[in-house]
Structure formats: C-alpha cells, structure tokens
Amino acid sequence: MQLRTEKPNITAKNYLTVGPGEYPCGNNLYLIVTPSGGRRWAFRYQRNGVVKKMGLGSAKPAGLKLSEAKDKAIDALRLLAKGTDPREHRDDQKRREGSRLFGEFAEEWRQSYETGLKHRAARNKLKRIVQVITKPLHKLRLDEIETEHVVAVLRKVWHQREISRDTRQRLKKILDAAIALNLRPKHNPADWDSRLKPIMPKQLKRGTIRGSHKALDYQDLPVFMQKLAANPEQSARALEVTILSLARTIEVQNMRWPQLDLESGLWDLGNPDTKNERPKRTPLPKQTLIYLREAYDSRVSDEFVFAGRSLDKSISNMTMLKHLKEITGDKTLTVHGFRTTFRTWAQEETDFEEEIVEHCLHHITGDDAARRDAGIR
Template sequence: MQIPTEKPEITVKNYLSVGPGEYPCGNNLYLIVTPSGGRRWAFRYQRNGIVKKMGFGSAKAAGLKPSEAKDKAIDALRLLAKGTDPRDQREEDRRHEQGSRLFGEFAEEWRQTYETGLKHKAARNKLKRIIQVTCQPLHKLQLDQIETEHVTAVLRKVWHQREISRDARQRIKKILDAAIALDLRPKHNPADWDSRLKPIMPKQRKRGTIRGSHKAMPYHDLPAFMEKLNADPDQSARALEVTIFTLARTNEVQNMRWPQLDLQSGLWDVGTPDTKNGRPKRTPLPRQALAYLREAYESRVSDEFVFPGRSLRQSISNMTMLKHLKQITGDERLTVHGFRTTFRTWAQEETNFEERSSSIAYITSPAMMLKRHISAARR
C-alpha cells in the first residue's frame, strides 16, 4: 500500500521550486502551481455558506513573496471577522483609487446610447427631461455614493404624478445597473423597487374610474362636439375628425401618407414605423373619413403627408389636434387619445361586446356610434 506523501511546507526558499499542486500556507492562504509552471497566491474563505476564492497575484520571482501574501491573508481574515467580504472591500478600494464618476455625466452618456432604441421623438424627449430635470439633484453625486435616501428624495418631488415617478424610478435603476455592470459602484442597487423603495415609499393613489391615464369625453357629448368640429375649416380639425373616425393613435394620423391609402377600397395600411408595437396595421376607413380624404387628395399640396406642416416635407405638429380639442370644448383635461376610451365605453354600455376592444373594432365603428346618438338627440 502506497502511503501518500505530505506536501512540503512553503517557505521563502522553496516556493519557486515546488511542482504542480495546491499548497496550504496557513491563514486560508494557498500557493497554486499549474502544470505549465504558473504560480499564484489564492485566499479561500466561506461567506454565507458559500466557498469563495480571492486571488492575491503572481507567486513568481517578480510577484508577491510568501511573507507579503501571508500579510494579505491576515488582513482578509480581519475583514471577515468584522462581517465584511474581502472581495467587496477590494472592489470598493479600487473604485476610490480610480475615482468614481459623477451621476450626471454618466447618466447623460447612458441616455445618448439608450435613446437610439426609442422610436418616437416624444419618448426621447421624455427620457431627456427625466435625466436632465427630474434627476438633477443626483448630478453632482458620485455613482458609488448614491444610496436609497438620495433616490427617494428625487422621487418624492414627483410622487403625486404616477407615470412620471414610475418612469423616473425605472430610469434611475437602469442607470445604476449600468454603473454596477462597469464596476463603478457597489453591487446593490438603491433604486430597486421591491427590496429598497417599496417598503419605505408612501402608497400612491389609484387612478380614478376613467379607464387609463387619458381624460376622455363622455360619449353622450360626442355628437354635439362633432358638429362643432365639422364647422371648423382648419386642417387640424380634419385630422382630429379622421383620428376619431378611425380610432387611430395621434402619431399614426399625424404621419398619415398618401401612399398608405387605398381610396378605392377604403383601406389604410399604417405600416410598421408609425405603429406603437412596430407591427403592420391595416385600418378600414369609415365613409365620412373616406369622403374627406378623397376630396383632399384632389387638392393636395403634398405628395407625401396627408396633413402636412408648415414645411411640406414634415407632418403637422402632434399638438395641433390637442389645441383644437381644447379650443372647442374649453376643457383643458381632455386628450385626443381619450377618444379611444370614449368609443370603448360606448361599446361596452351600448352593445353586447364588453371584453375585448379589438372585437368591438371589427363589428362596429365610431361612425355608427355617432349616427345612433345624433338620431336619439333629434328624437
């Protein structure tokens, strides 16, 4: 029976000559020698039930001497006795030596990269405002200095605005996640919702009974509004009419182009660039909208946009329809997008289709809704 030989004790004289293997040197320090001749010092320890390894550097002639490696191991054991992970402490020391970056400059660089994936100008503008205005109190702080109290101080100022506070919280978290990935701050994220913010932030008020965040016009008021709108000769009034008749999103009508329209069949191929989810969309044109579009085509001033702006190479502004809506109604709270809610509410209350708005859109139209209520009003 072959008796295993004990590994030699590592000393200043022999640590450069021992063969391949792992040699314990006391204080959780090991000399690791690879078959190719590589030599390095490693510190092994256990943290929260998990065995970890921390490298101390080369053990070759130009690297650490055994006494220097043992001093590092003793320092690491002292940190463990205090409840500190030595690897985390080393990363923090490196950040301080290198100098952590300021949140403001790092967030601006992150924004310029992130916004390349945003399709709409409005989304890019919202992101820019969050970074430059909402997060302004964080700009002069170093990334590794930001803690949960700094994040909550920013959020409390906009907490009464549900969507803005949510977007700001999500963007701050993404920025700090990027900083963690680049080793610019500790691994915990002070903007994490479940573990950091939710337990201490006040509960936000629930939205009102009106569906969604867009204020909608009651459908009983729509016939009278459409009569006033029809009397307005402005192009933006016609754009608003087409939006209501087709249930399209503001951006889709704003960028409506003549090549997308089949005025013979009464179909509108919206295409992917202007849709919310980037998928192709085909919309049937109601009789009222189709009649206007055929007339407008004969007198068009642009071969591209149905509703051109001051420069024929651009579409109308996304605020022109909203401006007309507020001028006619005098209600500053109404939104153009809210007409989609107006139609769905009518369909749920006046038809047998209550669950899916997509099903409603296939079997009826806003034109039918207007026809019924105008007839009822005249009776």
C-alpha cells in the first residue's frame, strides 16, 4: 500500500528549502522548484479559455521573497479583474522602458533645437508643431510610430501648404534623432521620397503671384534663360545676374567692382546698399562669375559693373524689364518677380526649410518684434 504524501504549505521559513515540485501559495501564485535546483515564482491564470503562466522572478535567496511574490500575484489579479492580460501588460511596460514616448522626447528635442532659432515667430511655430499638430503621436512609443501615423497627422494640415511642409520636416528631424539614439528602428516613417510621396496627394500649387510682383512660372524658366543667354547686350547680362544671384533689381543696377571678390566668387554689400540695411554676402554662381571675370578685363567703368550711357551712372532698370517682356510677350511680368519664382520653386520642389529659403532671399524672418530688433521698418 502506497502512502499519499501531502505537499507542505509554503511559508517564509521553508520556501528556500523545499524539494522539487510545484507548490501553490494562494492567489494563483506558485513556487516552482526544478530537480536541478532552479527555484522561481509563477502566476497562473486563465484568459479567454486559455491557461497561461507568467514568471514573476527568482525564488532563490537573492531573488523575490514570498511576501514580494504574493504582492505581485495580487497586482496581476487586479489587472485581470479590469480585463487586462497581466503578461501583456508586463511586456508592454518592458517595451516602454526600452523606448520612449514621442511626446516627451519631441518636447525635449524642441527645447534643444529652438536655441538655434533667432526669431520668436520661428520658435512659436516649432512649439505649435510639437505640442499641438503632432499631439496624436504623443502617447505612442517612438519605436512603434509608422508611416500611417505620420500620414494621419499630415492629412489634417495638408490643405495648409507651408504648415504641412514644416510639420513633415520637423517630424523627420525628431525621428532621425530617435534613430541616432537607438530609440527606434533605422527606417524613418517621415521620409518624403521613400515613405510619404507615394501616399500623400499632390498639393495645389501656390501660384506664381506673390504681392504685387507678377512672376514667371519656374517651369518656364529654363527656356527663358536659354533665350536670354542668346542676347549679347549688357542689360541682358544684368538681368541674367539678377536671376541667378536672387538679388534685388536695384542691387544689380548699382553693383560696383569694389564690391566683388572675383577670386573667391563673393559679392559683398554693406548696410547702405541693401533694402533692409543689413550686410549681405552672396556667393556668385559659376555662370555669373565667368561673365564678371570677362567683363572686368574689358570694363569701361572702374565703378559700375553695368554702367549706363553716362559712365558715372548705372543702367536703368527698364532695360532689364524690356528683355523680360520681349522674350515672354507678357507685359505684366516684373524683374523682381524672379525672386518669387525661386521662392515658389523652393516650396514646391525641394525640402529646404523656410528659414533657409528666406536667408537666400536676404529676408528677415520673424514677427514684428523680431523685425524691430533687426532694425526693419
């Protein structure tokens, strides 16, 4: 006759000494001791008709005590009562520890990045993008954000061309920073060419008119430049330099030889020579520099690059406008409008940030306060 052996009750005094077996400790908690000497705590439960087991930790001297294991088991029972799978909850917490939430990471990135922004308007715009426009991403972990999440954010502002572009660029920078810190996979769901461009609808064009200056469509510019290059007149070259350097008409009219460094290819304008009375240094395009070097060797004036009939005066702006109208046949276009042509092209065909584009045009960005600080009226 075989005697039935009862398993001892597990107490704080004997849980370290009992032999191999599985010992119930109440509240679905079990002490599991293996023949090889392994000793661990486990929580057993049933979820949707399936029996599951979740490890709670080691039951060896350096591991969890019986009282600590019981507390964990009670916490797991509370989660079950709320309809939450305790093992899935634990795994989710582990993933969170390995990554970070987008909201807190993006805010830290914003505070660091905005130190390089000079104007309050630019800082306010960045703050609105991070705190308001991308709010649907705030509670997502950085490692779980995918292209569909980015698309959902952009669709809400897609009708606002500049805001949607800036939002996309900022999102890409934030996620690039997360990738660099190993907080998410290497692919960036906000990358335009590989991720977003095949999905997002084409935006309506801004148009070619900005303010009172009618501009040539940038798609028509290559043909226009070919026709302009065929004209040998000095005023045609002045118009060509104006277009390629993004300069204001008056700046090219009054371009002087002493302002040019033909060796390094730089055009220096001092405060009095610019519209906003701020120094301006323009790197000259190769095509422009070739012409200016040739023109310097055959110059008729030691002062003006584009001298008028009277060598002590510059050419008239009307001569440049004449070529524009003759080539295009459109009498409403303006020479100043070529700056708008560049602005529209940069917005519609490139990913350059607004501050960079404005810098190329020698504009002062920011709100009224920032402009007053810069001395702009």
